Amino acid sequence: MSEKRNPILTLRNMQVHFPVKGKKAVVKAVDGIDLVVYEGETLGLVGESGCGKTTLGKATLQLIRPTGGEAIFEFADGPQDLRKMSNKELDKARKEMQIVFQDPQSSLNPSFTIFQSMSDPLKKFGVKSKEERRKIVGDLLEEVNMQREYMDRYPTEFSGGQRQRIGIARALLINPRLIVCDEAVSALDVSIQAQVLNLLNKLKEERGLTYIFISHDLSVIEYISDRVAVMYLGKIMEIADADALYQEAMHPYTKALLSAIPVADIDHHKKRILLEGDVPSPMNMPSGCRFHTRCSQCQQICKEKVPEMKTYTIGGREHMVACHFSDEAYRNMEQQ
Amino acid sequence: MTFGEKRFHKKLDKIRRLEEEGVLAKKKKGSRALSKFMSNKMAMLGLVIFTIIFLACIFAPLLTSYRPEVVDLTNLMKPPSKDHIFGTDKVGRDLFARVLYGGRVSILVAGGGALGGALIGVLVGSFAGYRGGWLDKITMRLSEVFMSFPQLILVLVMVTIMGQSTRNIIIIFVITGWSGIYRQARAAMLSIREEEYVQALHAFGLNDMLICFKHMLPNALSPIIVNITINIAAFILEEASLSFLGLGVPMEVATWGNILNASQDMYTLQNAWWIWLPVGVVISLFVMSINFVGDGVRDTTDSSIQG
Amino acid sequence: MSGESVISVKNLKTYFYSENRCNKAVNGVSFEIERGRTLCVVGESGCGKSVTASSIMQLLPKLSRIEEGEIVYHSETQGDIVLSKLKKNGKEMRSLRGKDIAMIFQDPMTALNPVYKVGWQIMENILQHEDVTKEEARKRTLDLLIQMGIPEPEKRIDQYPHEYSGGMRQRAVIAMAMSCNPKVLLADEPTTALDVTIQAQIFELMESLKKEHNTAILLITHDMGVVSEMADDVIVMYMGNVIESGTAREVLKNPVHPYTRALLASIPILGKGKEQQIEPIRGMTPNPHNRPKGCQFEPRCDFSCDTCRESMPGEEILEGTHMVRCHCWREVPRE
Numbered sequence: 001m002s003e004k005r006n007p008i009l010t011l012r013n014m015q016v017h018f019p020v021k022g023k024k025a026v027v028k029a030v031d032g033i034d035l036v037v038y039e040g041e042t043l044g045l046v047g048e049s050g051c052g053k054t055t056l057g058k059a060t061l062q063l064i065r066p067t068g069g070e071a072i073f074e075f076a077d078g079p080q081d082l083r084k085m086s087n088k089e090l091d092k093a094r095k096e097m098q099i100v101f102q103d104p105q106s107s108l109n110p111s112f113t114i115f116q117s118m119s120d121p122l123k124k125f126g127v128k129s130k131e132e133r134r135k136i137v138g139d140l141l142e143e144v145n146m147q148r149e150y151m152d153r154y155p156t157e158f159s160g161g162q163r164q165r166i167g168i169a170r171a172l173l174i175n176p177r178l179i180v181c182d183e184a185v186s187a188l189d190v191s192i193q194a195q196v197l198n199l200l201n202k203l204k205e206e207r208g209l210t211y212i213f214i215s216h217d218l219s220v221i222e223y224i225s226d227r228v229a230v231m232y233l234g235k236i237m238e239i240a241d242a243d244a245l246y247q248e249a250m251h252p253y254t255k256a257l258l259s260a261i262p263v264a265d266i267d268h269h270k271k272r273i274l275l276e277g278d279v280p281s282p283m284n285m286p287s288g289c290r291f292h293t294r295c296s297q298c299q300q301i302c303k304e305k306v307p308e309m310k311t312y313t314i315g316g317r318e319h320m321v322a323c324h325f326s327d328e329a330y331r332n333m334e335q336q
Numbered sequence: 337m338t339f340g341e342k343r344f345h346k347k348l349d350k351i352r353r354l355e356e357e358g359v360l361a362k363k364k365k366g367s368r369a370l371s372k373f374m375s376n377k378m379a380m381l382g383l384v385i386f387t388i389i390f391l392a393c394i395f396a397p398l399l400t401s402y403r404p405e406v407v408d409l410t411n412l413m414k415p416p417s418k419d420h421i422f423g424t425d426k427v428g429r430d431l432f433a434r435v436l437y438g439g440r441v442s443i444l445v446a447g448g449g450a451l452g453g454a455l456i457g458v459l460v461g462s463f464a465g466y467r468g469g470w471l472d473k474i475t476m477r478l479s480e481v482f483m484s485f486p487q488l489i490l491v492l493v494m495v496t497i498m499g500q501s502t503r504n505i506i507i508i509f510v511i512t513g514w515s516g517i518y519r520q521a522r523a524a525m526l527s528i529r530e531e532e533y534v535q536a537l538h539a540f541g542l543n544d545m546l547i548c549f550k551h552m553l554p555n556a557l558s559p560i561i562v563n564i565t566i567n568i569a570a571f572i573l574e575e576a577s578l579s580f581l582g583l584g585v586p587m588e589v590a591t592w593g594n595i596l597n598a599s600q601d602m603y604t605l606q607n608a609w610w611i612w613l614p615v616g617v618v619i620s621l622f623v624m625s626i627n628f629v630g631d632g633v634r635d636t637t638d639s640s641i642q643g
Numbered sequence: 644m645s646g647e648s649v650i651s652v653k654n655l656k657t658y659f660y661s662e663n664r665c666n667k668a669v670n671g672v673s674f675e676i677e678r679g680r681t682l683c684v685v686g687e688s689g690c691g692k693s694v695t696a697s698s699i700m701q702l703l704p705k706l707s708r709i710e711e712g713e714i715v716y717h718s719e720t721q722g723d724i725v726l727s728k729l730k731k732n733g734k735e736m737r738s739l740r741g742k743d744i745a746m747i748f749q750d751p752m753t754a755l756n757p758v759y760k761v762g763w764q765i766m767e768n769i770l771q772h773e774d775v776t777k778e779e780a781r782k783r784t785l786d787l788l789i790q791m792g793i794p795e796p797e798k799r800i801d802q803y804p805h806e807y808s809g810g811m812r813q814r815a816v817i818a819m820a821m822s823c824n825p826k827v828l829l830a831d832e833p834t835t836a837l838d839v840t841i842q843a844q845i846f847e848l849m850e851s852l853k854k855e856h857n858t859a860i861l862l863i864t865h866d867m868g869v870v871s872e873m874a875d876d877v878i879v880m881y882m883g884n885v886i887e888s889g890t891a892r893e894v895l896k897n898p899v900h901p902y903t904r905a906l907l908a909s910i911p912i913l914g915k916g917k918e919q920q921i922e923p924i925r926g927m928t929p930n931p932h933n934r935p936k937g938c939q940f941e942p943r944c945d946f947s948c949d950t951c952r953e954s955m956p957g958e959e960i961l962e963g964t965h966m967v968r969c970h971c972w973r974e975v976p977r978e
């Protein structure tokens with residue numbers, strides 16, 4: 001992207017630490033994340049379970065209050081730190097940011113019709129008359145390729161894909177600019193995934209939305225994202241444009257992750273880079289680079305020093321990596 | 337093949353045949369929960385018995401011309417006859433009238449106690465479960481205190497302080513009965529709190545009360561309703577035992593427990609079965625019917641039990 | 644498919660009877676599982692792939708039964724055994740389960756009993772099926788844990804499941820399944836609950852087991868990527884029927900059935916970026932109680948004709964082992 005990009009959300013050293021009951025330890029679910037989300041882009045956030053990607057998504061929306069750092073959102077009247085806002089002030093932010101959840105089974109209230117579920121948020125944000133609320137909900141349902149009349153049905157009458165589309169409609173209720181999609185297609189059958197992904201792309205174009213798309217599925221992330229951030233144990237390992245990341249991954253973790261994905265192309269069998277062992281517990285974080293326990297290129301320095309995020313410009317595009325040996329990787333790439 | 341297996345296969349054969357003929361597909365949908373409850377024989381039997389006893393108590397004046405408190409010294413300890421179908425007691429009161437009118441008080445006391453306790457338990461429990469934190473901790477400890485206190489002593493103390501009256505018994509049942517419902521409501525809310533639709537409401541910044549009582553509570557209610565029915569049944573029995581001990585509703589008011597209380601002595605037990613047997617049967621039937629209905633409701637709402 | 648088959652499934656029909664309805668979950672499925680090969684069963688949720696595996700193991704829920712068809716296990720020592728005729732929990736079936744035929748389930752969190760040590764649970768299977776002493780069984784368990792690549796096996800053997808991570812639990816489950824050197828391993832979405840890096844480890848392990856022990860593997864999955872990596876042979880299921888089958892190359896390189904093609908077109912492929920077009924399959928899978936009369940895929944198919952509305956197409960062999968069930972496959976444009 002060469003045109004000037006306006007940040008919509010800037011996270012600086014964002015931390016979410018949970019105390020552990022009965023122990024002195026804390027779980028560092030998100031541990032110092034710097035990230036800029038630009039207006040109109042889809043930022044993919046990828047990582048294995050327990051890497052803190054969902055926590056980061058929820059902390060961005062202040063559904064979980066971060067324990068440190070800054071989360072600066074660009075409101076129409078200037079930037080403001082979400083973390084410093086009170087619950088009341090946050091209403092302003094809630095108009096701008098919404099979330100789509102993973103599980104279509106639990107994302108809709110089973111005792112309420114679709115309209116009843118969506119009515120209260122609209123009421124809160126000033127749509128007083130019922131006719132108007134029905135019109136908004138009906139329009140939104142049509143926008144996500146469903147029939148208006150469905151608003152008076154109960155969630156049990158819908159299939160997983162339909163529910164997920166209703167969940168997207170709900171996120172759009174008050175016209176937010178930023179939507180966090182938390183594993184929005186992971187629970188769906190493959191043929192339905194495509195429906196939802198294409199719908200998200202359509203909505204983005206029509207409404208100029210910005211997405212933070214959280215998923216563990218790299219194929220999906222690559223398809224939908226402009227830029228991708230790879231997370232591991234509460235930290236970001238690598239950020240790059242989606243295609244750059246897939247072609248020129250610099251971090252050993254990203255490389256291993258990419259090689260582990262089974263690809264539905266029988267002629268393209270690549271060599272798997274097998275990672276040893278499991279993800280360490282976030283209660284007992286490894287010293288230095290947190291990936292060093294599984295990294296094949298691990299050196300002494302990796303065990304001692306936390307690598308800093310370095311920014312490279314490759315082919316005119318920004319590529320950020322947190323690895324002690326990224327310079328080497330960069331040089332290798334230059335030579336090729 | 338055993339007989340049971342044959343029957344099982346026969347049943348499946350029938351379903352398959354009907355399905356293939358397309359009969360099942362055409363069946364009107366209606367409420368699945370209702371039809372499931374209707375097909376539960378025990379629950380329906382319970383409902384019928386419950387309704388009969390309940391209505392008989394409410395319409396007592398239409399069913400008997402006697403008053404429960406009128407003493408008739410010419411008819412002491414008469415066995416059942418045409419005039420007195422359940423017989424008369426030691427002071428000549430008509431037992432049928434006493435069972436009917438007594439049922440009114442007993443059901444009122446038990447129902448009032450259970451519903452009052454449920455109201456407090458649900459309100460406190462759901463909000464505590466939803467909010468967590470100090471409110472949850474305090475109410476949890478409080479409920480533990482109430483659950484660990486011997487009920488009989490509590491009743492004795494309260495009767496001494498407040499005096500013996502129907503109202504006081506209801507209050508005692510409320511005080512001792514709320515904690516069970518509280519715990520259930522709290523547990524239900526703790527799990528519903530994690531549902532994604534609740535998080536979505538948080539993302540809109542909706543009012544806590546609105547989220548808790550309007551959006552979440554309806555999904556926690558069905559197991560609580562089952563528990564309330566069980567409480568009613570338990571309180572009927574408790575009222576009967578308290579009154580039998582002379583600690584319940586004042587003796588001059590007819591209740592199921594007070595009728596039993598009159599048959600404490602050996603002579604009555606051995607020679608006047610009609611004083612204690614009919615009321616005993618009515619109590620058992622009533623309690624059993626409530627439990628059947630409660631079980632039926634649980635089975636229809638619990639999706640893990642299929643059949 | 645040319646090898647020697649271990650399990651033959653012929654025209655299997657398994658119906659479910661919950662809630663007083665009849666769901667034809669598996670409606671006439673035939674395939675062979677061959678020694679030393681991996682057969683992938685692929686399909687979306689509700690297509691009957693798991694039911695097929697449970698039918699082989701005779702682990703069906705109470706309100707269900709095998710209506711028709713045969714499942715034959717070709718034993719090397721006992722000759723052919725018709726599994727579908729055996730009593731569900733009879734002695735013969737129990738002696739085969741865990742010994743000749745083993746199964747791995749999707750969720751490693753619930754597949755182990757939390758109150759017993761992992762080593763004990765694996766040992767129990769060995770002691771159940773073979774005449775060995777406790778010491779021997781323990782030694783074999785230890786060997787298995789080493790073979791599965793579980794770190795510090797001497798310590799791990801005496802630990803409880805909650806002390807294992809997800810990937811290790813799945814290894815322990817596989818160790819248990821492999822403990823009596825089964826001839827057939829049924830794996831029902833064994834990696835769906837695991838991360839990709841762990842999935843890669845588990846697949847590597849399964850591949851090596853297949854090579855070493857000549858085990859036949861039935862791998863159930865919904866992931867076309869997994870199929871392409873793991874499968875020797877593939878069957879594609881939709882609404883209780885096999886709609887296309889053949890070797891992995893035949894089916895994936897040259898998919899013929901409109902459903903297989905649509906399925907392949909609906910998934911984003913890693914490395915193809917944002918430019919690739921993914922096409923959702925229109926509509927949704929029909930309600931199992933309200934199935935289409937003819938071809939099950941007809942309402943969602945772009946190439947359907949009148950015949951499709953009338954009858955379910957029969958099996959047709961294209962070439963080699965490539966089978967398809969479609970009336971109109973000749974009309975489907977090829978690339």
